[in-house]
Amino acid sequence: MSKLCLKIAMSLDGFVAGPNQSVAxxxxxxxxxxxxxxxxxxxxxxxxxxxxxxxxxxxxVIENHFANIGATVMGRNMFGGxxxxxxxxxxxxxxxxxxxxxxxxxxxxTHHARKPLKLEGxxxxxxVTAGIESALDLAKRAAGKKDVSLGGxxxxxxxxLAAGLVDEMQLHVVPTLLGSGxxxxxxxxxxxHGLELVRTIAARKVTHLEFAKR
Amino acid sequence: MSKLCLKIAMSLDGFVAGPNQSVAxxxxxxxxxxxxxxxxxxxxxxxxxxxxxxxxxxxxVIENHFANIGATVMGRNMFGGxxxxxxxxxxxxxxxxxxxxxxxxxxxxTHHARKPLKLEGxxxxxxVTAGIESALDLAKRAAGKKDVSLGGxxxxxxxxLAAGLVDEMQLHVVPTLLGSGxxxxxxxxxxxHGLELVRTIAARKVTHLEFAKR
Numbered sequence: 001m002s003k004l005c006l007k008i009a010m011s012l013d014g015f016v017a018g019p020n021q022s023v024a025x026x027x028x029x030x031x032x033x034x035x036x037x038x039x040x041x042x043x044x045x046x047x048x049x050x051x052x053x054x055x056x057x058x059x060x061v062i063e064n065h066f067a068n069i070g071a072t073v074m075g076r077n078m079f080g081g082x083x084x085x086x087x088x089x090x091x092x093x094x095x096x097x098x099x100x101x102x103x104x105x106x107x108x109x110t111h112h113a114r115k116p117l118k119l120e121g122x123x124x125x126x127x128v129t130a131g132i133e134s135a136l137d138l139a140k141r142a143a144g145k146k147d148v149s150l151g152g153x154x155x156x157x158x159x160x161l162a163a164g165l166v167d168e169m170q171l172h173v174v175p176t177l178l179g180s181g182x183x184x185x186x187x188x189x190x191x192x193h194g195l196e197l198v199r200t201i202a203a204r205k206v207t208h209l210e211f212a213k214r
Numbered sequence: 215m216s217k218l219c220l221k222i223a224m225s226l227d228g229f230v231a232g233p234n235q236s237v238a239x240x241x242x243x244x245x246x247x248x249x250x251x252x253x254x255x256x257x258x259x260x261x262x263x264x265x266x267x268x269x270x271x272x273x274x275v276i277e278n279h280f281a282n283i284g285a286t287v288m289g290r291n292m293f294g295g296x297x298x299x300x301x302x303x304x305x306x307x308x309x310x311x312x313x314x315x316x317x318x319x320x321x322x323x324t325h326h327a328r329k330p331l332k333l334e335g336x337x338x339x340x341x342v343t344a345g346i347e348s349a350l351d352l353a354k355r356a357a358g359k360k361d362v363s364l365g366g367x368x369x370x371x372x373x374x375l376a377a378g379l380v381d382e383m384q385l386h387v388v389p390t391l392l393g394s395g396x397x398x399x400x401x402x403x404x405x406x407h408g409l410e411l412v413r414t415i416a417a418r419k420v421t422h423l424e425f426a427k428r
Contacts, residue, residue: 173423176404178404179399190244191393205411209226209387
């Protein structure tokens with residue numbers, strides 16, 4: 001059975017993006033600080049065609065980020081561009097250029113219908129207006145025997161967490177404060193719906209907390 | 215030089231106490247869940263005169279909780295009882311009975327003057343109305359060559375963190391959600407004032423993140 005896996009970086013004060021997100025600053029003010037632990041890794045740099053970098057406890061976390069993932073679900077805000085209806089003359093096609101790093105089907109939660117967007121390297125964005133369960137169902141079918149990644153952002157993650165639909169969660173807890181922005185657990189309540197801590201990986205600049213349903 | 219050390223348990227969503235704190239429920243609804251990892255430890259049980267319990271990665275954390283601590287600073291809400299002026303006929307004397315577990319001088323931040331309260335076992339509560347720096351100064355003098363513990367609650371911790379006066383912080387990150395209550399980092403901003411992650415201790419039901427100024 002295909003699982004839904006959330007892997008996301010969060011500050012000590014619970015934010016997964018900083019304030020004032022925009023096309024120029026998609027992670028919000030300070031949001032890039034949540035990902036610096038990854039940028040310095042040789043494994044991350046190699047994935048993006050760069051040489052050098054370090055090897056540490058986070059290396060397998062990055063190497064396994066897309067392991068056994070056959071499809072991704074993400075929110076409209078993560079796909080990005082702007083809120084509201086798509087611009088028919090100049091439709092936003094994501095942050096990732098002509099060859100996005102997914103290389104599998106991606107399902108985007110939106111209130112605004114749109115035809116699928118097929119890009120290079122095996123990534124097709126399908127826009128789903130029928131809600132989170134519908135998007136998850138489509139993604140699981142597309143993933144086949146593999147799992148589904150929940151890409152974010154905060155609001156999409158909150159909805160799947162509150163519905164108890166997340167099977168595995170890997171939190172990259174970054175020892176910094178953002179002070180404001182988008183909180184991962186806002187509105188989720190006081191219940192992790194059976195997700196239990198199963199492993200902790202300690203690195204110098206991040207702590208990876210892994211949760212699963214037992 | 216005496217250091218100010220904050221050791222506090224926090225939920226994944228950043229709360230150090232649940233909602234609706236009261237005399238009957240001093241940690242707020244669900245707040246007790248932040249401390250279950252400690253209650254099951256043999257080291258904790260022995261400190262409170264109980265037998266049995268387990269030994270795990272958290273054992274040295276509990277054993278060292280009061281190591282080298284010569285005084286404590288805490289907020290009025292942590293000392294507890296009720297907000298506002300003290301009741302002259304029946305003054306609140308803390309949660310801890312006639313022999314509190316501190317066994318050293320404790321300085322309570324309050325807006326309401328009161329004479330010191332001397333209890334058994336070496337614990338004297340001194341009530342400080344002149345602000346956080348004054349309380350810290352008194353505590354450091356009382357601690358001598360030892361360090362000062364910042365006992366909480368949230369508002370006292372926030373004030374010392376925002377002022378950059380915390381020298382060491384040990385966060386017991388508990389893999390649960392409280393959903394609402396008192397957040398540790400509310401109002402602290404986007405700055406840890408030089409506190410850096412120096413060690414992570416992973417246990418089954420809690421992750422201890424240790425910060426220090428380098």
